[in-house]
Amino acid sequence: MNETVNADPAELAKFSEQAHRWWxxxxxxxxxxxxxxxxxxxxxxxxxxxxxxxxxxGCGGGILADSMARRGASVLGIDLAQKALRVAQLHALEAGTPNVEYRESSAEALAREQPESFDVVTCMEMLEHVPDRASVVDACARLVKPGGWVFFSTINRNPKSFLFAIVGAEYVLNLLPRGTHEYLKFIKPSELAGWCRAARLDVLQTQGMEYNPVTRRYWLSADTSVNYLAATRKA
Known part of the structure; x- marks a missing residue:
């Protein structure tokens, strides 16, 4: 059966081209x-x-997956960017990271293969890069066991986020390559919450993430106007 993969080829190519610099x-x-x-x-x-x-x-080169494994979790990282996955696998071998593996797979495909198999699902800085965000949220919900946690992080959509996440981060401070983000793909917290409710995930906590370009310090806060994280749980 032919199936359309929920991925943007241009996004995959972009992250594959940069893959060797992940670490x-x-x-x-x-x-x-x-x-x-x-x-x-x-x-x-x-x-x-x-x-x-x-x-x-959407594990990319494995930065979060590797660190979660070092906290004692058994971690599977999935992505559709082959070069990034190879970088993640090589780093795990070189660093001797225990209990982490990587696979080329979409969230939807893995959810069909291994429904309700995971205690925790993380999907960080990924939703704003795929065509059908609601489909990914639904797949994450199907992957997690009842009572399990699903964590998301993404970028709000408003004039402030355009100024900070695109103009500031990509064009003024050069924190990210130009073209990393598209404003229209940013996601309002209300939109994410709606997709979570439809997938039977309860949003229990949201946190903002802020950055001071002078001190180069990041911190969590109650301000979700730009970068934000959401902790959800499956009933």
Missing amino acids: DPDSEFGPLHHINPLRLNWIDSLAGLAGKRVVDV
Whole structure:
């Protein structure tokens, strides 16, 4: 049976082209390295990663997946960008990271293969890069066990987020390559909450993520106007 894969070929090509720089903290992936301790600690504080089975949807080069495995989780990272997956696999081998593996798969395909198989599902900085965001949210809900946690992070859509996440981050501060994000693909918290409700996920907590370009410090806050995270749980 032929099936349309929920992915943008241009987005996959973009991240594949940059794949060899995933683990360079001074590259365009530097912001992911800087925010990773924040999101990792937040996820761990709510879900308790040790001993849990976790799938990281849209894992890229494995920055979050690797760190969750080091917290004691058994982690599967999935992505459709082949070069990024190879980088993740190579890093795991070189670093000797235990209990982490990587597969080329979409969230929808894995949800059909392994429904309700994971204690925790993470989908971070990925939703704004796919054509059908609601489909990914639904797949994440189908992957997690009843009572399990699903975590999302993405970017709000409003004039402030355009100014900060595109003009500021890509054109003024050069934190990200130009063209990394498209404003119309940004997601309002109300939209994400609606997709979660439709997938039978309860949104239990949201957090904003802020950045000070002078001190180069990131922190979590109550301000969800630009970058934000959502913790949801399956009933």
